[in-house]
Amino acid sequence: MPTTPATAAHSASNGTADTIMLELVDESGTTIGTAEKLAAHQAPGQLHRAFSVFLFDEQGRLLLQRRALGKYHSPGVWSNTCCGHPYPGEAPFAAAARRTYEELGISPSLLATAGTVRYNHPDPLSGLVEQEFNHLFVGLAQEELRPDAEEVGETAFVSAGELAERHAAAPFSAWFMTVLDAARPAIRELTGTPAGW
Numbered sequence: 001m002p003t004t005p006a007t008a009a010h011s012a013s014n015g016t017a018d019t020i021m022l023e024l025v026d027e028s029g030t031t032i033g034t035a036e037k038l039a040a041h042q043a044p045g046q047l048h049r050a051f052s053v054f055l056f057d058e059q060g061r062l063l064l065q066r067r068a069l070g071k072y073h074s075p076g077v078w079s080n081t082c083c084g085h086p087y088p089g090e091a092p093f094a095a096a097a098r099r100t101y102e103e104l105g106i107s108p109s110l111l112a113t114a115g116t117v118r119y120n121h122p123d124p125l126s127g128l129v130e131q132e133f134n135h136l137f138v139g140l141a142q143e144e145l146r147p148d149a150e151e152v153g154e155t156a157f158v159s160a161g162e163l164a165e166r167h168a169a170a171p172f173s174a175w176f177m178t179v180l181d182a183a184r185p186a187i188r189e190l191t192g193t194p195a196g197w
Contacts, residue, residue, distance in 0.1 A: 022085045023049040025133045029116060034088050041073060045120065045129030051096045052134055052179040053082040054187060055108055055141040060195030061157040062187075063141050064166075065103070067173070068153045073128050076153060078166065079173035080180065081141070083134075092135035104155070105146025111139035114186030121174040130175050136183040138190050160196035 020037040024046055031049070040046040055063045063081045067074055082103050086095035093113065100108050114136035121130040145155055158166060167177075180187075187197045 020085075021088055023088045025049050027118065027133075029133045031088075037085065038072070041128040041130065043122070043127060043129050045122075045131030047118075047131045047133060048085065049092065050085050050130075050132040050134045051083065051092045051099075052080050052136050052175075052183070053096050053100055053108065053111075054114070054136070054138045054180070054183055055081040055100070055106075056138070056187075056191055056195075057141055057157050059157075059159075060191035060197070061159050062163060062197075063104075063145075064156050064158055064163075065147070065152045066154040066156075068149065068151050070150060073126055074123055074173045077171045077173050079176050083173075083175070083179070093137065096135070096137045103148055103151040104141075105148070106141055106143040108137075108139035109142045110190070111137055112186065112190070114138045114183040117179060117182035119175060119178045121178065123174050132175070134175075134179055134182075136179060136186070138183060138186045140190075 021034045022037050022040050023031050024033040024035050025048060026032050035046050040048045064078050065081060066078050067076060069075045082100045084099040086092050097108060097111060100106060116136065117134050119132060147155055184197060191197055
């Protein structure tokens with residue numbers, strides 16, 4: 001993935017990552033400052049900018065990922081295709097494309113905005129809190145996946161019916177249903193009515 005001004009500012013010269021900073025926002029999504037990533041997620045949480053990506057195959061099936069067991073937040077649970085945080089000053093669309101490539105080794109096709117959603121979801125297992133102003137994106141996954149094992153434990157393409165069964169049987173991220181429901185109008189526009197989203 002090419003280095004951008006935002007990503008260059010967050011890579012140390014010796015190749016190790018520096019402290020990751022997030023954009024703090026007000027209730028309307030206006031940037032009001034920055035905070036270190038872990039600090040922003042400690043209870044009660046600080047409202048910060050985030051993004052969630054939903055990619056589909058040609059059959060209208062959603063690409064899920066199971067978060068790697070080594071993740072500090074919500075390890076081992078299923079969630080949407082990709083989610084994360086823009087660096088301060090990085091456009092949410094650019095961050096969504098960047099992280100999808102970093103985590104899954106693909107560049108999304110027809111990636112489009114799908115609105116925003118604000119939520120407050122505590123994670124009972126870690127004690128961390130997701131206070132997020134989340135930018136939603138939908139698109140297509142048309143390349144072979146090459147997941148980064150440090151980020152992604154497993155992937156699966158699921159239909160709407162299969163998702164309902166999986167969600168009832170396996171743990172999902174605390175934010176998953178909130179972001180999925182908020183993105184549904186754009187998902188239906190992308191996949192069509194027969195896909196059942």
